[in-house]
Amino acid sequence: xxxxxxxxxxxxxxxxxxxxxxxxxxxxxxxxxxxxxxxxxxxxxxxxxxxxxxxxxxxxxxxxxxxxxxxxxxxxxxxxxxxxxxxxxxxxxxxxxxxxxxxxxxxxxxxxxxxxxxxxxxxxxxxxxxxxxxxxxxxxxxxxxxxxxxxxxxxxxxxx
Amino acid sequence: xxxxxxxxxxxxxxxxxxxxxxxxxxxxxxxxxxxxxxxxxxxxxxxxxxxxxxxxxxxxxxxxxxxxxxxxxxxxxxxxxxxxxxxxxxxxxxxxxxxxxxxxxxxxxxxxxxxxxxxxxx
Numbered sequence: 474x475x476x477x478x479x480x481x482x483x484x485x486x487x488x489x490x491x492x493x494x495x496x497x498x499x500x501x502x503x504x505x506x507x508x509x510x511x512x513x514x515x516x517x518x519x520x521x522x523x524x525x526x527x528x529x530x531x532x533x534x535x536x537x538x539x540x541x542x543x544x545x546x547x548x549x550x551x552x553x554x555x556x557x558x559x560x561x562x563x564x565x566x567x568x569x570x571x572x573x574x575x576x577x578x579x580x581x582x583x584x585x586x587x588x589x590x591x592x593x594x595x596x597x598x599x600x601x602x603x604x605x606x607x608x609x610x611x612x613x614x615x616x617x618x619x620x621x622x623x624x625x626x627x628x629x630x631x632x633x
Numbered sequence: 634x635x636x637x638x639x640x641x642x643x644x645x646x647x648x649x650x651x652x653x654x655x656x657x658x659x660x661x662x663x664x665x666x667x668x669x670x671x672x673x674x675x676x677x678x679x680x681x682x683x684x685x686x687x688x689x690x691x692x693x694x695x696x697x698x699x700x701x702x703x704x705x706x707x708x709x710x711x712x713x714x715x716x717x718x719x720x721x722x723x724x725x726x727x728x729x730x731x732x733x734x735x736x737x738x739x740x741x742x743x744x745x746x747x748x749x750x751x752x753x754x755x
Contacts, residue, residue, distance in 0.1 A: 549707065550731065551706055553707055588669050589670055590668070612671035613666035613667070613671045614729060614731045
């Protein structure tokens with residue numbers, strides 16, 4: 474009887490260490506720093522078309538320290554199950570100029586980014602679907618800021 | 634959100650599973666991050682999902698003029714129960730689904746309202 478009790482106690486102790494570790498891992502991954510695999514041609518030449526593993530920090534957007542020029546991971550407003558990686562071009566209150574017809578150099582439209590929204594664009598303007606197509610992005614859809622690339626190893630380093 | 638919720642404040646139980654699995658239905662009370670003030674959490678009723686055709690009264694205080702729109706892909710339409718004094722999709726447009734945080738299903742406080750949330754009063 475005493476043998477089973479001590480075995481059970483040891484099993485619970487070991488299981489609780491694993492549970493604590495998984496909890497810490499989840500909290501870090503969701504609220505501090507996480508690694509994401511991003512792929513697609515819309516951010517060439519900054520990110521590769523075949524896919525990169527980047528580190529994303531989830532602190533800046535909560536304290537409001539995002540600005541134009543930051544690479545961000547956002548939830549797509551057209552498909553809530555997809556996340557996009559784009560660059561913030563303008564914050565709320567800034568003016569954005571869009572070119573309506575690339576063949577005529579003088580046709581352009583300008584608008585002010587509304588309150589609580591940001592304007593995002595991919596670095597590769599020709600193949601990127603971004604705020605030029607779906608409009609300003611609500612700030613609440615931003616999930617984190619990309620700050621470092623860890624794979625492939627030959628382009629390891631800080632981004633942005 | 635009168636008369637469903639109290640004007641001095643209600644405590645609600647909110648579950649976050651329905652928004653992740655996509656099992657929301659029109660008539661659910663949902664909480665979401667405001668598209669105009671990203672630090673604010675707002676509570677409204679879900680009226681339409683993507684693809685639904687919504688007919689709404691544009692400004693109830695100045696007549697009965699109605700408008701009909703189709704909810705775009707990846708968005709939902711939310712409205713407050715008290716249409717005369719509410720900022721909802723009539724003001725800020727269709728809400729991107731990614732801003733939804735959870736579904737409220739039970740009222741805890743005040744004590745007289747304890748119980749499941751009622752469907753939209755007609």
